[in-house]
Amino acid sequence: MSVDDATVRKIARLARIEIHEDKVTKMANELNGILNWIEMLNEVDVNGVEPMASAVAIALPMRDDAVTDGNIQSSILKNAPKADSGFFVVPKSVE
Amino acid sequence: MTKLTELNLHQALSGLAAGDFTSTELTQSYLNSIEAQNASLNAYLVVTGDKALEMARASDARRAVGNAGALEGIPLGIKDLFCTKGVRTTAASKILGEFAPEYESSVTTNLWRDGAVMLGKLNLDEFAMGSSNETSAFGNVTNPWKRKGSNVALTPGGSSGGSAAAVAAHMCLGATATDTGGSIRQPAAFTGTVGIKPTYGRCSRYGIVAFASSLDQAGPIARNVKDSAIMLQSMMGHDAKDSTSLNVAVPDLVAAMAKGVKGMKIGIPKEYRVDGMPEEIENLWQQGIAWLKDAGAEIVDISLPHTKYALPAYYIVAPAEASSNLARYDGMRFGARVEGVDLTDTYEKSRATGFGEEVKRRILIGTYVLSAGYYDAYYLRAQKVRARILEDFTNAWTKCDAILTPTAPSAAFGLGEKSDDPIKMYLNDVFTVTANLAGLPAISIPAALDVDGLPLGLQIIGKALDEETVYSVASVMEQAANFSARP
Amino acid sequence: MTQTSVPAYTAFKTARPDQWVKSVTGDWEIIVGMEVHAQVSAKSKLFSGASAAYGGDPNSHVAMVDAGMPGMLPVINKFVVEQAVKTGLGLGAKINLWSRFDRKNYFYPDLPQGYQISQYLYPIIGEGSLEVASEDGSMIMVGIERIHLEQDAGKSIHDLDPNSTYVDLNRSGCALMEIVSKPDIRSADEAANYFKNLRALVRYLETCDGNMDEGSMRADVNVSVRRPGGELGTRCEIKNVNSTKFVGMAVNYEARRQIEILEDGGTIDQETRLFDVKTGQTRTMRSKEDAHDYRYFPDPDLLPLILDEAWVENIRANLPELPAAMKARFQSQYGLSAYDADVLVADKEFAAFYEEVAKGRDAKIANSWMTVELFGWLNKNGKELSQSPIGAAALGGLVGLITDGTINGKIAKDVFAKMIETGDEAAVIVEREGLKQTTDTGAIEASIDALMATNPEKVAEAREKPKMLGWWVGQVMKATGGKANPAIVNEILKGKLGID
């Protein structure tokens, strides 16, 4: 499995990171270097092994249903690059 | 009177309790120390002098009425990955812009509850991604240590490089740090300080900028084992705001230090002897084994056969989680926005401008390994290898109570030395990353100096939730090593 | 650790021939499956303590978690989990004691975390079913594939500013149940009835308020067509349809659109479409080209959701009476037809209203006064039952007066109109206006005798043609000001006119 320029462009788009055309190949090479090294994992016998998603082996703790938060509009908007009338203001995003 | 910054944390607590000096005086002397050194070391990104003095005065007032907490009046540095209310929090990234959170992390809340004083926010690798502090958007931190007879600037390690450097240079009495693959222990080893990553779930992750959620864990960097124990005890504890926080009692770590290692079994994993490791580190390891033997411990050879797969597994799991955790840095609700021609362009420009090269590289790797068609081959396989690594440790615990290894495969290296080869850089964490994958507590203590006069660390890994044994062993080693060198 | 995998769809059964869409080139069959997003009724959000109430100032029902602020972490709401289990039990579904939350990654300004927390591989609820009426009156079973819990997104408002979008995160993080059906639906009517019954069910269970105007329930409708029993066609997903009526319209329009394309020799593009309520048409929303790659993976901020079997059984033991059971009871207890019972149990509020109206009174009269008279008036005036000027107790009072013979049906209609007009109780109106029905046989007889005396030719006619009885009844009622008891009038007339 190796990453070509088109794949770099595709994943950069998925990740919403602009990559200038003259940097694409360099990035592909870097990613391939790392991915080739990672290929080492194929040596490990993982038959019948349950994937480990967490180092914590307990059930999910649950909270009671109560309104304990919110009503902090100014705090929510405090760091916004742009806000107006209580809303976040973002570039036009009509689908 | 000795210079106040010469006292370590537990000595300072005694001095404050005896009324030898006030927290205000102590805090001021640290602010002076920062003032004198920060320009050259770049350990602090923000110094909150006024706030520090205000907190110190409040602490003095509490102490005056006999209401002193476990860290009453102790000035600390905070890694800039912890959200601190009203104080700019950057994760050493440009993408956070002037972000000043409206909330406080649970770990720092615990410290302030116990009376500690905040000196400022400490530099780190951007989003904690790095092992040399060179990925910080605000410039690298310089290690206060230099090679004998050399003026070459060295890395303090990373990602908690600012924390380690500040502790080593006496710019604070202790510092918070975080460890995802070795980010507390490797910088501790590089700076002659003590760094512990507790069991995953011991310290709340609430309010800590997330890098890789299933691996991230907070811990202290301190000047000695006892200071470390005092700080960690305050930082730990169950937090209902973090679903992965463990609801277990906080042990008395200072008491655990006195237990000794008599009759204890210490495992030595043969797989930690890696190619190209300097002989000095091998010798130091043998020295550590001898110290523990002398103190009455039994040394047992153990095998952790999947050790060499830990780093590649980590470089799938951590970037995958990071690619998702860092999606929220998009310039929409907080942080820096770079306006583009439309929404997508704004996203892409904001993130391309805001993130540094290493962060982008990891986001792209993470995006790739999770994308359609690759999930099973990469992510799922890495999770299974992770299970194998945990299994290795579970097997080891049938033979031993704790494991002794070197902390890092080298001493501090020169800035720029490894920055153009990602994998070479990643190999810094070869001994530390297994404890993150398995969720185990692990401490690094300074054990000796190498030929260049640079500190080297040894690591003790314990069973899950058995920080007490880790501190028992660390205390014995600390006495044997009698490490007293200063930068 | 038991993990169940997502089961494959059941066999695609063929529609009844009467459901086929006839066309010049032959018959077509419609295949529909639905994904319904139902907002879980709860005080707070799925993973934060902010209010889940509808409305509010922009960004006021928002916690730092809901705004995706750095370092913020989700903690699950236990009541929401209980609500999902309750809904699953109401659908006779399998409750998965082990389930998991995954992240669905994509960028959108109203998705603050950059991912939606959802249950992709291991949902909390497995397979179940829902009984639904088909257009021929028969009942069909629609399979439920799964129900999973997930976060709602915020709201983007595009018309406040010509150059910008305004974002309100009040809905961000509210708990949704996504109820996924199997593709067992074969017509627009079945689709509409499925949505209707599902809404009724969650309202009975009080797990979702079913309030369409507030977006509490919305359906993604997957439609494809094929030759009867033939190979499956490509499906299109019509997003966010928010009423029973629109579900039916969307299916009909979309099926015909697809048939037209196929008959012209074209092919169907798999795509997401929107239903335009103004035109009744569907149109492209986004096509495959920019299909998302959501990069699902288990949310490392959360741990597996593990339920205690005894806790689930306790919820099961305390389930309320559900529509299907209530329908059967209405048929046996009140002697209603299946159709009438179905209308009444369609909504929890209807059923409760009816039971109060019918209490101790004639159940069928109660039914017709509620569903014909009251619903008729509400419909004509564009009102909901909850806005009715006549409450259940008041309507019951009127039905009581009819049941015990105090007034007859004709007078009752006048009383009903006056009740709406004045808000007074039926008994008060009847008393005030002297509308009590005459059961005094002497007085009725006297008025009949007088009428017979003045209309001898009609008397003869009636003896020839018994149908004339109606004319006679009308005359007597007129003479008594409508107050005569029609049954008594009938009785006496028959005797006097010699009609058997």
Ligand SMILES: [Mg+2]
């Ligand atoms: Mg859907």
Ligand SMILES: [Zn+2]
């Ligand atoms: Zn959904």
